[in-house]
Amino acid sequence: MSVVAFERKQDSGEWSEKELSTLVAAVGAASRTGREWETGMTEQGDAQFYLLGPRPEQACELCVSRIGGRYILEDGSGRLLFEHRNLELVALHAKAAVPSTSWLMVRAVTLWCAIRNTIHEKAEPLLVEGEELLVQFVPQLAAFA
Amino acid sequence: MKRGKHQDVFTERPPAKAAPDAKQLRKLAGDWLKLRRADAELSQADLAARLGLKYYTFISQVENGFSRVPTEIMGAWARELGLEPAAFARHLLMYYEPEMHRLLFGAESK
Numbered sequence: 001m002s003v004v005a006f007e008r009k010q011d012s013g014e015w016s017e018k019e020l021s022t023l024v025a026a027v028g029a030a031s032r033t034g035r036e037w038e039t040g041m042t043e044q045g046d047a048q049f050y051l052l053g054p055r056p057e058q059a060c061e062l063c064v065s066r067i068g069g070r071y072i073l074e075d076g077s078g079r080l081l082f083e084h085r086n087l088e089l090v091a092l093h094a095k096a097a098v099p100s101t102s103w104l105m106v107r108a109v110t111l112w113c114a115i116r117n118t119i120h121e122k123a124e125p126l127l128v129e130g131e132e133l134l135v136q137f138v139p140q141l142a143a144f145a
Numbered sequence: 146m147k148r149g150k151h152q153d154v155f156t157e158r159p160p161a162k163a164a165p166d167a168k169q170l171r172k173l174a175g176d177w178l179k180l181r182r183a184d185a186e187l188s189q190a191d192l193a194a195r196l197g198l199k200y201y202t203f204i205s206q207v208e209n210g211f212s213r214v215p216t217e218i219m220g221a222w223a224r225e226l227g228l229e230p231a232a233f234a235r236h237l238l239m240y241y242e243p244e245m246h247r248l249l250f251g252a253e254s255k
Binding site: 038040041042043044046048050052056057058059060063067074076077078080 | 166168171189190198199203207209
């Protein structure tokens with residue numbers, strides 16, 4: 001008689017390597033945008049995975065916890081985003097919930113526009129002043145010529 | 146040892162060292178919250194249930210220093226720990242927004 005070895009699902013304790021690699025793979029793209037991740041435990045010994053935002057705040061953006069074989073996806077304010085016994089499914093939802101690079105792009109473009117506007121506001125009076133000086137002096141220079 | 150409520154629980158200060166970063170301060174806030182919860186003899190699950198949370202994982206997230214106590218449930222969190230909400234909020238502000246805390250309360254809180 002042959003016995004098929006089924007993989008035993010972990011219900012409590014630290015993340016298994018497989019679980020961790022699934023989560024890291026899901027939020028891998030986020031780590032390229034300056035985000036880091038950390039793991040922790042609840043007081044009852046349930047594993048937690050935290051995706052942290054960029055420095056310096058490094059506030060939690062997403063948290064995946066495992067409670068009794070069930071995976072819980074929450075955001076950094078404790079809003080329940082998804083829960084399921086299948087980690088792959090939860091990881092997919094985590095991936096979709098990560099604030100995307102397009103959001104970062106929007107912030108970068110907004111910042112660039114603000115800088116341009118500031119420069120424009122500062123430079124414009126100087127240019128106008130220069131123009132007025134030119135208007136005053138050109139006839140006199142022309143007279144000398 | 147159980148402390149008298151509203152007495153000296155707010156006198157604890159972050160250690161006076163050169164400007165700890167936001168993450169360190171959140172961790173200190175989390176440690177303080179954990180102590181206050183222990184004083185109230187509540188588990189993370191008890192507190193979550195009293196705050197109407199489906200899971201207790203968010204309590205752990207905050208106490209481990211990865212998130213802040215959200216403003217909208219700060220009052221309820223304080224009451225469940227048997228603390229006065231305004232003093233609780235003021236104490237947490239010292240960790241979450243130290244500069245704001247200094248501007249608002251300045252030397253009187255030292």
